[in-house]
Amino acid sequence: MASFPWSATDVVDLPTIGTPVDTLTDLGAVPGGPGARLAAARRQGADFKREFVTTGRPDSVTTCDLVTLPYPTRFGLFRASRSVAPFLSITNRMLVIRWHDTDGRSRVLLFEPSDVELGKYTPYFDRLAQRTPDVLARRMVTEHETVLGHLARLGIAPEDVDYVLFDHLHTQDLRRWVGTTAHQDDLGGRPEPLLPRAKVVVQRDELAAMAELHPLQRPWYQPGTYRDVPPGAFLPIEGSVLLGPGVAVVKTPGHVFGNQSLVLHTSTGVWVSSENVIAAECLTPEHSRLPGLARWSREWGQEVVLNANSLETTADQYNSVVLEKTLADPSQDDPRFLQFFPSSELTGAWTNPGTNPTFSHRTLTHTS
Template structure:
């Protein structure tokens, strides 16, 4: 039985959302080879950045820590790291973004609202957990508040959430967020949607790709978790769109075929968030003090260090990261680094020598 509920045809039939961005083309479909596409994303990125800055700003952005967990160094700092530690630590965080439409309607978007409890059953992390002694696991894993606990602290009712957005659906199990159409054996029932009015914004390419996973993808998705998720829970988009004042989704393929990045305009300028890299210094590795990064990037003439647990289309991911570099403004804390906020940010830990970041954002906050 096919575990994924939709084929490519009926994915296309689902309704979309947002105002399309005409100044950005899909970086993987621009005419020419990868080098020509790289030149195109630089030019298009500058054009969109000027345009996007005029759309305004959202009302607020709040950062919520979810979990710190181990991740292979060879994935997170692709080929560049000379750290002795086989694992580094990354912190997954949710962004809560609020704005008002022109007609006065309030909107709430959750970016990366991961169900950490169910995400641990992603094949790769499940296998890693089974091989890791419990005392070691306790040292490497820290859970903070859950998505619902964070929202309660912020005074946001679940029914007031309009959109759920992920840069991609690796590790994500959405059944408790959007409900299911059938009994779930592992959950002991048929979960009602925690966010009854929310829709999941996702690239059509990712839904189509999940319908029949390639071997390079299988370790990172939980396709069976989508078998009974109602299709109408999704709002697919194709390419880049502006969702509201100072809030956009930009297609950044490569890490997965349908990867997308959050772009927000704030009181400190434009920020970009995704998991294409795991540290701001991976976009300017010449300033990194992490062992190996500056030398590696100089020797290979690479301007970025990718997060490469998947290498579906690595040249496209590199080009997408350059697009993100073009869009993000310099950090006001240290202009050598950019306002790129990794959705999984490298986090120093004594258990992982040689992986303490040179620079960390730790939070993205904004109020108007």
Template sequence: MRFPWGPGDVADLPTVGAGVDTLSDLSRSAEPPGVRLRTARAQARAFRAEFALTGTPDTVVTCDLVTLPYPTRFGLFRASRAIAPFLSITNRMLVIRWRDSDGRPRVLLFEPSDVELGRYTPYFDNLARKTPGVLERRMVREHGTVLGHLARLGIRPDDVDYLMFDHLHTQDLRRWLGTTAHQDDLDARPRAAFPRAKVVVQRDELAGMAELHPLQRPWYQPDTYRDVPPEAFLPIDGSIVLGPGVAVVKTPGHVFGNQSLVVNTSTGIWVSSENVIAAEALTPEHSRLPGIAKWARGWQQEVVLNANTIETTADQYNSAVLEKTLADRSQADPRFLQFFPSSELTGAWTNPGTTPTFSHGHITHGVQPV
């Protein structure tokens, strides 16, 4: 397999943003996991205080992309007693706009998944092959496309500065970034849909993708990166503030280079990632999902992880607690936090016992573009 860089080459790529001294990469600490957990809470509290002073972006808008099936045993790791083997999750894109200190407008797309090409991720491709077409059509619902949503919001593709994902599972970026060679499966050499955009990604994840571990292989499409120009990526090490009220926080565990979006809005601080798939997974004591509250109480677990890959489970747990500490309480229901899963648990009649107790559904901040 060819890849545009090896682990050592990633260090030569440019970076972006202002580093956050308050948050360290605890996955690299020599301390025991329990000590790292205590440190994560303390660091999150300190960062909350300073991040709130950075301001707010101009607008935050949520755009639904696709609802699809996902194994219950992955999404509600060990805790669920639902009879349904699958639950449904809705993938959503967040569009964030702000102005830099010099007045320059910026646009960030968080989770702008190419849904059509993402289906060829080995796990989902294998699942689709085993699922009758009539059943798949009932379980998979497309709501809109990345480019369609941007057109509706009045944003041109060449207005977009940054693309960001919490991690690169399922992502095929060839149509977004273009390629340097003809792609046989696409019968074309794609031109970049976002000609100015750079992908903000943890350096750890790019390095890891150059030589995947067997536990990682079902969830990545590394071959699709072989002809993507390396200069389209902006690797970062750890956490950064990208703009007023916009931060990228490293939250390793789900994958080694996992990262979360943190935004400050008119309702307070929101956090988004796929470390958990429901807001109630961060306050499971308030969940009415079968088994969740009892499991959390019995095992003294304060979060319920999303665990399709368990690269470093203790680190993922600690990252989820860090996210939990950063997020403000929901104004709609203060039992739950302003944590917005990048893939949010969605009720469906086909999946009994998996309808969430509480769902955000969307985030809206500022005046939406016409």
């Protein structure tokens, strides 16, 4: 089984980034069980939010659609959905965030800049594609625009990108973004980094887990693609950090051990983005018209519906979603739902009956 050529200890001395957020501590260190950690998540989230909104706002946030693809309903809506459709559709989107540091230097962060072409070779999706006839696949998958195409449209040069951030590294192949140290047979050479200055901001916990994957994790990672990625391409962080005015990375473990969420302070309040859930209504399922969600939430006494393709630590993921729920402000379009922007958002399709979302954000846009 191909793996990282370096262990997590090899990145200990790499430079890190941001200002640590003392308000959000490691919930795993909270005395007691997962219920005690859930209560702590609510308290810490409220405390952090009060501090966070005083840090300012970024200059701009722009949404860029990358790909719409099928995803198993039993994963995306966990045990709650009563839809007859085995698959739903999700749209993976990139956010482009720009701000100025206190010294006046401009910064560009790409959140979820997936290399859609290479992401197809993730074991789970690769096997799914092999079982799906081409004519059906063309109906189920829509590629919208590439990362570089979006940057060109926005007038951002690739060399101006400072940071690359994912909520977790499922499906991600980073070689074209940050380059490699050796020839890559499948890429026809040794690729020069297309984002030459960009560093990948990632939790040390995820790097540690990827160094030796568990069988529950293997369908979702491409560890062999990291074999020749230089360790210096990463900016490993531990916990939650403030990156810039109104821009924070909050550790939200559970979906993977080193999961993290992007938190933004915009003109409409606080937004949170991750793939912990696939629809805003999964944070307030009592208001959902999706078949089964409201009833399931009521009968089981669970206030959120997880994106559960990878059950690494389910109780921790639940607690992390409640933390995200505590941070996000109500939507100005419909206050029953929160300003939670799924990095892969549930998207209605006629081929997937019973999976049309009650409410969708589709874009997250901010200009200061």
